[in-house]
Amino acid sequence: MPYSSDNFRWYYQTEGSGPLVVLLHGLLMNGQSWRQSGLVQALSKDYCVAYPDLPGHGLSDKTADSDAYSLRVQASGVIKLIDTIGYEKAQVIGYSSGAWLTAGLLQYYPDLLSSALIGGWDIVNGLPQGPDGPLKFDFFMSYARKTAPELASWVTPDAEAGLSAFFHSLSQHQPMDTVIKQSCVPVAFWAGKDDPGYSSIEAWAKENEFPFLSGNGDHVTAMLQPDSLTLHQIQAFINQVCSK
Numbered sequence: 001m002p003y004s005s006d007n008f009r010w011y012y013q014t015e016g017s018g019p020l021v022v023l024l025h026g027l028l029m030n031g032q033s034w035r036q037s038g039l040v041q042a043l044s045k046d047y048c049v050a051y052p053d054l055p056g057h058g059l060s061d062k063t064a065d066s067d068a069y070s071l072r073v074q075a076s077g078v079i080k081l082i083d084t085i086g087y088e089k090a091q092v093i094g095y096s097s098g099a100w101l102t103a104g105l106l107q108y109y110p111d112l113l114s115s116a117l118i119g120g121w122d123i124v125n126g127l128p129q130g131p132d133g134p135l136k137f138d139f140f141m142s143y144a145r146k147t148a149p150e151l152a153s154w155v156t157p158d159a160e161a162g163l164s165a166f167f168h169s170l171s172q173h174q175p176m177d178t179v180i181k182q183s184c185v186p187v188a189f190w191a192g193k194d195d196p197g198y199s200s201i202e203a204w205a206k207e208n209e210f211p212f213l214s215g216n217g218d219h220v221t222a223m224l225q226p227d228s229l230t231l232h233q234i235q236a237f238i239n240q241v242c243s244k
Contacts, residue, residue: 004052004081008068011059012052012081016044019114019242020087022078023051026096026120026223027166028144028151030058036224039093042231043238050085052078054098056162064161069169071104079109088112091238095119095190095223097166100126103176106183115241117234119190120219122197123180124204126173137167148220181208188213188237190230192222211237 004010013031021043023034031051034040043049053060055068055077067073078101082090091114094102099121106116122128127135141160144152155163180187188211191201195218205212215222215230222230 004077004084007073008055008061008063008065008077010052010055010061010077010081012050012085014048014050014085015040016046016048018047020082020085020090021047021049021238022082022090022092023049024078024092024094024098024101025051025054025057026098027140027163027170028057028148028155029223030054032058033224037226038231039226039234042235047091047238048085048087050081050090052081054101054166056159056166062159062162064165066165066168069162069166071101071169071172072108074101074169075104075108078105079112082112089114091115091117091241093117093119093234093238094121096121096219097170100170100173103180106185106187107176107179110183110185113185115186115188115238117188117190117213117237118180119213120192120195120197120201120223122200122204123176125175125197125200127170128196134171137164140167151220177204177208180210186241190215190222190234192217192219194218195222213237 025033030053034051056062092102099118102116189205190213191198192215213233216227
């Protein structure tokens, strides 16, 4: 099986040939989620599409070591993946926690990105609030098991320790708006209309004159079941960058 090996192993798959596009999934998902969405099949006609399992997910290492999940270490892992596949740069599409990581790439490795599409993530506020203040991991997992059991069913007690460490890193989010506004990398934003964060993501993108892709669905279905227009808009953004 293909692994990108650094201190922590990332499992990944690729499909297609051409310029590289890397897809970074959200919490409780894995690289195969992008196949479920149809985006791998759509983009691989013209691009080499890489879709890894992020740390703590799928077939990647599920260590409880919190260092494996820091933004800087995960960003380094993406760059190692790009190098392992044999490329110098990539366009990156991230969703939810994968979008948090994409923003981290813009912060730490902007010269190695050709473009960035940030989906389902509020770059100013980070995680949404919980019922009693900042969102806690235990509440997140309880809510996921009730509302999206198909996503949470694989989480064993051993795997939960790694997910908790990943979630902790997410909760340490620092606003990324200045980084993105100052970046020379083409950036676009994407969210489903029923996502609780839709209004704030859309407002920030439009206020700062970044392209905004409005999709159907909530936070989960916007990524796993995107409508045909959303897929077309994503392809158009990727194609536009490559044509320059």
